[in-house]
Amino acid sequence: MSDPATLVRMVNQIAANVAHHPHDQAVAEITKHLRATWPLSMRVDLVAYVDGGGLDLTPLAADAAEQLRVGDAKP
Amino acid sequence: MTLLREPDYGTPARPAAVDAERVTVHVDGIRVSVPAGTSVMRAAALAGVDIPKLCATDSLEPFGSCRLCLVEIEGRKGAPASCTTPCGPDMVVATHSPRLARLRRGVTELYLSDHPQDCLTSGVHGVDGEDGKDGECELHGIAATVGLTDVRYGFEGKNHLDAVKDESNPYFTFDPAACIACSRCVRACDEVQGTFALTIAGRGFGSMVSASAGESFMASECVSCGACVQACPTSALTEKTVIELGPPNRTVLTTCAYCGVGCSFKAEMRGDEVVRMVPAKSGGANEGHSCVKGRFAWGYASHRDRQLSPMVRESINDEWRPVSWDEAIAYAASRLKAIQAEHGVRSIGGITSSRCTNEEVFVVQKMIRAAFGNNNVDTCARVCHSPTGYGLSQTFGTSAGTQDFKSVEQADVILLIGANPTDGHPVFASRMKQRLRKGAALVVVDPRRIDLVRSPHVEAAHHLQLQPGTNVAMVNAFGHVVVTEGLVDRDFVAQRCEDDSFAQWEEFIARPENSPEATEQITGVPAEQVRAAARLYATAPNAAIYYGLGVTEHSQGSTMVMGMANLAMATGNIGREGVGINPLRGQNNVQGSCDMGSFPHELPGYRHVGDDTVREVFEQVWARTLDAEPGLRIPNMLDAAIAGSYRGMFIQGEDIAQSDPNVKHVKAALASLELLIVQDLFLNETAAFAHVFLPGTSFLEKDGTFTNAERRINRVRPVMEPRCGKQEWQVACELATAMGYPMHYDRGSQIMDEIAATTPTFAGVSFAKLDEVGSLQWPCNDSAPDGTPTMHVGGFVRGKGHFVDTPFVATDERTSRKFPLILTTGRILSQYNVGAQTRRTLNVQWHGEDILEIHPHDAEERGIVDGAAVAIISRVGQTVLRAKIADRMPQGVVYTTFHYPSSGANIVTTDYSDWATNCPEYKVTAVQIAPTSQEPVSEQAPQELGMVPR
Ligand code: SF4
Ligand code: SF4
Numbered sequence A: 001m002s003d004p005a006t007l008v009r010m011v012n013q014i015a016a017n018v019a020h021h022p023h024d025q026a027v028a029e030i031t032k033h034l035r036a037t038w039p040l041s042m043r044v045d046l047v048a049y050v051d052g053g054g055l056d057l058t059p060l061a062a063d064a065a066e067q068l069r070v071g072d073a074k075p
Numbered sequence B: 001m002t003l004l005r006e007p008d009y010g011t012p013a014r015p016a017a018v019d020a021e022r023v024t025v026h027v028d029g030i031r032v033s034v035p036a037g038t039s040v041m042r043a044a045a046l047a048g049v050d051i052p053k054l055c056a057t058d059s060l061e062p063f064g065s066c067r068l069c070l071v072e073i074e075g076r077k078g079a080p081a082s083c084t085t086p087c088g089p090d091m092v093v094a095t096h097s098p099r100l101a102r103l104r105r106g107v108t109e110l111y112l113s114d115h116p117q118d119c120l121t122s123g124v125h126g127v128d129g130e131d132g133k134d135g136e137c138e139l140h141g142i143a144a145t146v147g148l149t150d151v152r153y154g155f156e157g158k159n160h161l162d163a164v165k166d167e168s169n170p171y172f173t174f175d176p177a178a179c180i181a182c183s184r185c186v187r188a189c190d191e192v193q194g195t196f197a198l199t200i201a202g203r204g205f206g207s208m209v210s211a212s213a214g215e216s217f218m219a220s221e222c223v224s225c226g227a228c229v230q231a232c233p234t235s236a237l238t239e240k241t242v243i244e245l246g247p248p249n250r251t252v253l254t255t256c257a258y259c260g261v262g263c264s265f266k267a268e269m270r271g272d273e274v275v276r277m278v279p280a281k282s283g284g285a286n287e288g289h290s291c292v293k294g295r296f297a298w299g300y301a302s303h304r305d306r307q308l309s310p311m312v313r314e315s316i317n318d319e320w321r322p323v324s325w326d327e328a329i330a331y332a333a334s335r336l337k338a339i340q341a342e343h344g345v346r347s348i349g350g351i352t353s354s355r356c357t358n359e360e361v362f363v364v365q366k367m368i369r370a371a372f373g374n375n376n377v378d379t380c381a382r383v384c385h386s387p388t389g390y391g392l393s394q395t396f397g398t399s400a401g402t403q404d405f406k407s408v409e410q411a412d413v414i415l416l417i418g419a420n421p422t423d424g425h426p427v428f429a430s431r432m433k434q435r436l437r438k439g440a441a442l443v444v445v446d447p448r449r450i451d452l453v454r455s456p457h458v459e460a461a462h463h464l465q466l467q468p469g470t471n472v473a474m475v476n477a478f479g480h481v482v483v484t485e486g487l488v489d490r491d492f493v494a495q496r497c498e499d500d501s502f503a504q505w506e507e508f509i510a511r512p513e514n515s516p517e518a519t520e521q522i523t524g525v526p527a528e529q530v531r532a533a534a535r536l537y538a539t540a541p542n543a544a545i546y547y548g549l550g551v552t553e554h555s556q557g558s559t560m561v562m563g564m565a566n567l568a569m570a571t572g573n574i575g576r577e578g579v580g581i582n583p584l585r586g587q588n589n590v591q592g593s594c595d596m597g598s599f600p601h602e603l604p605g606y607r608h609v610g611d612d613t614v615r616e617v618f619e620q621v622w623a624r625t626l627d628a629e630p631g632l633r634i635p636n637m638l639d640a641a642i643a644g645s646y647r648g649m650f651i652q653g654e655d656i657a658q659s660d661p662n663v664k665h666v667k668a669a670l671a672s673l674e675l676l677i678v679q680d681l682f683l684n685e686t687a688a689f690a691h692v693f694l695p696g697t698s699f700l701e702k703d704g705t706f707t708n709a710e711r712r713i714n715r716v717r718p719v720m721e722p723r724c725g726k727q728e729w730q731v732a733c734e735l736a737t738a739m740g741y742p743m744h745y746d747r748g749s750q751i752m753d754e755i756a757a758t759t760p761t762f763a764g765v766s767f768a769k770l771d772e773v774g775s776l777q778w779p780c781n782d783s784a785p786d787g788t789p790t791m792h793v794g795g796f797v798r799g800k801g802h803f804v805d806t807p808f809v810a811t812d813e814r815t816s817r818k819f820p821l822i823l824t825t826g827r828i829l830s831q832y833n834v835g836a837q838t839r840r841t842l843n844v845q846w847h848g849e850d851i852l853e854i855h856p857h858d859a860e861e862r863g864i865v866d867g868a869a870v871a872i873i874s875r876v877g878q879t880v881l882r883a884k885i886a887d888r889m890p891q892g893v894v895y896t897t898f899h900y901p902s903s904g905a906n907i908v909t910t911d912y913s914d915w916a917t918n919c920p921e922y923k924v925t926a927v928q929i930a931p932t933s934q935e936p937v938s939e940q941a942p943q944e945l946g947m948v949p950r
């Protein structure tokens, strides 16, 4: 289990750096980036964090994390 | 093998672009065609005719002072000096005649009368017509050539034979008695190195080489590059090791193991002992030049701290137990397997090192992917240039710098961002300074006033002294000026770049928030200055960007790399000589370790692990099914270690307990591991947490290749057998085999053959080809059999160039009332990274401890005086350093290096990192500085460390 605070900081930071794109494109960019560079274990932990309320995620990061659930982040 | 003597043609080559610019001359009846402007001396040498010379050597412009090289030219009066006389069409030259012989004998006799006779027997100097001091004093060589056996005047007259030697430099001696005032050293320091530390003081008979204003070499501006020593034709300037050990008698051509310049060296040996390292003129990266590290600081390889035996221990609190290789490997393998059996295949991993060869790195990542069965492999490039890889592959399609070093000779404007080449990449800096002295304009973007802003005969047109962490705002302002002032190279963009991404970027960058006036609030740099610098860059015929870790080690490191790529594309500064985006790589093999598949999501050649076709290539050759999921990055590994899901680790030649940020966190992670295997030369800080220590090899023992910042693959050849008994790649193979995955190579070349067979950009590379041509710049394959000095000529690797919008996002690391200053870190010329190597050499005489540089105002406000001990306190830690008041720092910013473990610079750096790659944000840490009564932990004096001058 990764430290949730680290995961949140990382994904929020990615979101902040693609936030200038239209929303759907930004979400797609984040999920693409996470799938390409994050190990499965961290993606799974992020989804678990969302399931636990995901309070500290920015809205864009939360949307991306939600998308991550679709298709690959199998617990 | 014998001593390699590179020819000395007397004067430098003159380029001839076209045949029309060539002239034909006849030297002693031999016809030779040379580029116009070539000296008669060089033409003669090319024709195989040696003309005696003393003040000339082909690394320096001719000077014409010794009058030994006289020749006769048909139709001309007198006997002109061949070194300063350019060839004319159909010139007929005679290099020998009774008159010339008489003249030369006379000159030689005068020189000899004021020259120690034992210089002849000291046996340290070169023979005429060859470079380097490998046989005997050139003057005595000439005496023999001109048939001089006796000096009529005797040696009793007025002379310099009793002059006192200057032995202040730890590596070389200046003996004025042997100096013939030929000025070669002075010109080498000026023309090659660009330091201007030497002069000929006095006049006539009293003339004498002098360092700066009559100081010793050590007290002068001298940076100990060795260029003067190499240029000196007598024993006046001589390496101390040559005096101590005697002249060398064989050469091994190899590559420096320090920075990413990757200089080629001749390791000159006497038996099995290295006598000296001499930069090779044939080296593509350095062309005969060197810096103090590569030239002199190789003694660490035989330092008494070297660990030569494998060792194991159950717990990190136990004493180390030296064991056999077999026992160490069996122990490591069984514990790794036990961890995997209990915690899963992905519970172990490793880190490769940018200080190791391509072959060593390739084998370690193969061991992790094939034998460990996962992609938990990362490299120390994570903490330096991972944003370069990301940014350049997004925009251009490949993760590499675009030019060779020589390209800078064609640049009209050099935009230098976040790099300090005179310290970090000294040999390239010398090349850059040569170009700047010839008139190229320089723009420096750096919070500090680095030496290049103003140094002898070099002055930056603009120094944009921005706030740390605001690079992206700055590059956007440049882009804004280019777009809004009509400076876009429309033809280039239309032909070479994507229409849609350019259109989108053009709209983005033209927004008012990106204007220099708006970004001035962020960067602190006046808008007019930014506009002027941007115009200079955009309107130059050739403008080149060079950058270093001041770009990458930020929370927006990757964004900044893309911002620079946007700028180069928009102005058409890509795809030919003199332009481009040039990362100055930190360690010798950063480029190579990344190329070799050290990232957890990429197989060799930067191909994603999720790509089935690519995986199949490796699965076939390696006969193993490979994991399609990216593995853990270094910071992820550390977090997972603390969380308990990552429990075993192999670290190749890296000291993450010193080099990585937030050391407290790193150490906690290392301490949580069940098994840590460290392979290194020394018991470093990380080894304190290890259970298995596997001794490594120094570059003098390695057999492989390094790839430098210009993608140049250079051979690293062993000058001796591995002192620990095995090549490092052998050890990784044995560990993999012990874990149940048989891996074996007979020699390094077989590993390169496997790299070539699996990695398209390396398809044409082999040891045999490298031995034949010297070096190759990848891509090297069927379409570029001789390699690729300049990339993206005619088209980008990805097809069309891709523009990326790069909005500025401020780092979360903010200054506050409690932490009002920003600490930024870097390195110094004489030391290298964590200092494991350079601290074990006499280079400590230049830099014995890490120092905190602070602006006079910030110091005064805190009651800090020069040399006082100060506490540096950040949100994560605290350390003590000695302060140096430095007006090159801007107010509000402090600076230190991280070469000494005791100074703990990384105790204070934080976990913040680049958004795309997690490259740590070393360049921005909010701190407070306060005087303290505590003393910095001092390092031992070199004498106490048992150092000898080599
Ligand atoms: S060692 Fe280098 S810097 Fe020092 S005097 Fe010689 S050429 Fe100049
Ligand atoms: S440290 Fe760098 S510049 Fe110095 S000799 Fe080595 S490769 Fe060249």
Ligand code: FES
Residues within 6 Å of the ligand: B052, B053, B054, B055, B056, B063, B064, B065, B066, B067, B068, B069, B081, B082, B083, B084
């Ligand atoms: S070598 Fe030509 S004058 Fe000295």
